[in-house]
Amino acid sequence: MRFDPPDDPSDYPYVHPVRVRFCETDAMAVVHHAAYLAYLEESRVAYLRALGHPYDEVRAGGVEFPVLEVAVSYRRPLRFDDLVDVHVALTSARAATFQMDYLLRARDRAETCATAVTVHAVVDSQGRAARVPAWLRALPRSAEAQKD
Amino acid sequence: MRFDPPDDPSDYPYVHPVRVRFCETDAMAVVHHAAYLAYLEESRVAYLRALGHPYDEVRAGGVEFPVLEVAVSYRRPLRFDDLVDVHVALTSARAATFQMDYLLRARDRAETCATAVTVHAVVDSQGRAARVPAWLRALPRSAEAQKD
Amino acid sequence: MRFDPPDDPSDYPYVHPVRVRFCETDAMAVVHHAAYLAYLEESRVAYLRALGHPYDEVRAGGVEFPVLEVAVSYRRPLRFDDLVDVHVALTSARAATFQMDYLLRARDRAETCATAVTVHAVVDSQGRAARVPAWLRALPRSAEAQKD
Amino acid sequence: MRFDPPDDPSDYPYVHPVRVRFCETDAMAVVHHAAYLAYLEESRVAYLRALGHPYDEVRAGGVEFPVLEVAVSYRRPLRFDDLVDVHVALTSARAATFQMDYLLRARDRAETCATAVTVHAVVDSQGRAARVPAWLRALPRSAEAQKD
Numbered sequence: 001m002r003f004d005p006p007d008d009p010s011d012y013p014y015v016h017p018v019r020v021r022f023c024e025t026d027a028m029a030v031v032h033h034a035a036y037l038a039y040l041e042e043s044r045v046a047y048l049r050a051l052g053h054p055y056d057e058v059r060a061g062g063v064e065f066p067v068l069e070v071a072v073s074y075r076r077p078l079r080f081d082d083l084v085d086v087h088v089a090l091t092s093a094r095a096a097t098f099q100m101d102y103l104l105r106a107r108d109r110a111e112t113c114a115t116a117v118t119v120h121a122v123v124d125s126q127g128r129a130a131r132v133p134a135w136l137r138a139l140p141r142s143a144e145a146q147k148d
Numbered sequence: 149m150r151f152d153p154p155d156d157p158s159d160y161p162y163v164h165p166v167r168v169r170f171c172e173t174d175a176m177a178v179v180h181h182a183a184y185l186a187y188l189e190e191s192r193v194a195y196l197r198a199l200g201h202p203y204d205e206v207r208a209g210g211v212e213f214p215v216l217e218v219a220v221s222y223r224r225p226l227r228f229d230d231l232v233d234v235h236v237a238l239t240s241a242r243a244a245t246f247q248m249d250y251l252l253r254a255r256d257r258a259e260t261c262a263t264a265v266t267v268h269a270v271v272d273s274q275g276r277a278a279r280v281p282a283w284l285r286a287l288p289r290s291a292e293a294q295k296d
Numbered sequence: 297m298r299f300d301p302p303d304d305p306s307d308y309p310y311v312h313p314v315r316v317r318f319c320e321t322d323a324m325a326v327v328h329h330a331a332y333l334a335y336l337e338e339s340r341v342a343y344l345r346a347l348g349h350p351y352d353e354v355r356a357g358g359v360e361f362p363v364l365e366v367a368v369s370y371r372r373p374l375r376f377d378d379l380v381d382v383h384v385a386l387t388s389a390r391a392a393t394f395q396m397d398y399l400l401r402a403r404d405r406a407e408t409c410a411t412a413v414t415v416h417a418v419v420d421s422q423g424r425a426a427r428v429p430a431w432l433r434a435l436p437r438s439a440e441a442q443k444d
Numbered sequence: 445m446r447f448d449p450p451d452d453p454s455d456y457p458y459v460h461p462v463r464v465r466f467c468e469t470d471a472m473a474v475v476h477h478a479a480y481l482a483y484l485e486e487s488r489v490a491y492l493r494a495l496g497h498p499y500d501e502v503r504a505g506g507v508e509f510p511v512l513e514v515a516v517s518y519r520r521p522l523r524f525d526d527l528v529d530v531h532v533a534l535t536s537a538r539a540a541t542f543q544m545d546y547l548l549r550a551r552d553r554a555e556t557c558a559t560a561v562t563v564h565a566v567v568d569s570q571g572r573a574a575r576v577p578a579w580l581r582a583l584p585r586s587a588e589a590q591k592d
Contacts, residue, residue: 019190021190021193022189023322025322026318026319027322027323028508032319033481033510033514034319034482037481038169038478041171054229055229056228064472066472066477068517068518069516069517070516071445071447071516072513074510074512074513079204081202081204151367170471170476171476173470174467175469175473176360180467181362182330182334182467189330215329216370217367217368218329218366219297219299219367220365220366221365222363222365228471315486317486318485318499334465334467337465341465345525351466376499377493
């Protein structure tokens, strides 16, 4: 894993809004750190849907994208009822794995709340390694956007 | 508690869509029964926001609506990526408590997936009983709608 | 469903301790109401294991006990790090469904924190109604204990 | 963050057992990747309790250990009802932050299921940086254990 998600929203091709649920807060009155993984997943799935590849159809087609690694850097707290913009980008793809970058910003505050990375395997229904689909490999990447 | 939430969406004044997250499914490949409580809460909070009384402002104003009782009847399973219409209505209000009814239907299936009820106290910041706000008491009620 | 779980721990044949996790608290600094459903489930599964019928073996044997209905009455809050005694009892069994009662008490406070009921179907691997197993039907019941 | 948690249980001074809940599984019939963060937290809190510093007393004493960074490497799936040994160790401590390493192994399988790292700040009740407590700084470290 390379942990280097850009802080600039314009480096990401897709953004998905998530509204913080009360049940996701904890006794420190901020969003619990584990809830961010649900936000990443929801946003990744929304991105796939927007690309014309809903994840339930991907699964019905015989492949899954299990999470191999996850890393999150928590910079500023999220709070109940915050509307959070989760920016998503493909970072890189290998033969049978790919990495995605994430940037989380509360909509009413122009600052980074968190950055994150997930690394996924591509496996068939028996759990064997499968090739990263061509449509996924062809996606715009945060690393490329960064260079421009 | 009176458990009698109507099965007819037109008996409810408000509806809020919730998309099922992958993390809310379980090893039976359906939505886990505990996840429904998060859907009820998100939809109740969305209803308050639509009424001009966001729950974070209600809390900042010094009152909270803790859950005293909850009941859910699971009729047909929800699945990953389902778009669920959660219909919400005030059922009744007393001096310091109120009840809400819920009807959950997957958007692509014209049938009841679940019905539910929550009973709430109104308390101040010290946890003492407080009066149900007038704006909440004045809401349209599922029970009344049913009678018409 | 009949909601009448006894308040007396001695009316229950089994008790399972659950330690409250920090992630289960919310911004009111108490356990979020949805977390109780996980406590009921963990305690029900522990009871089955203690009876010699671990739920993963029950499932491997071709039947499941999906939740048809759940109801919880929240009486006093639970807090982070509380050790909660979850008392469990079979309430009643019909041909293809059964009901369980629950009493939750924080160990350091001799008072009821919550009571709850779950109603379960018995289904085979195709989701068709199946008979309640004889060993389950033979369990001691909270209602009977109450009468003595 | 340095991600290098040892694979050898003997490199860790503390181990805490966690039983997988059914609600923590997902539609792939394995434990959802977000549930691991709850396991890390529960085990970290159990370690503090075993050290004579229960986290609720730490918090009552005016300091908190919010999570700044988390990383998990998922190696082999965990399943419903698995008894998971979560090994915990302090990795390093600076003036106002510290890092912990984790190794997760299902008890009936002598292999690594996951490794993880959390980085924590020490903050006072106003959220200002505070010093890592002396008792925490003095804990045995996984990195040192590794060298022996």
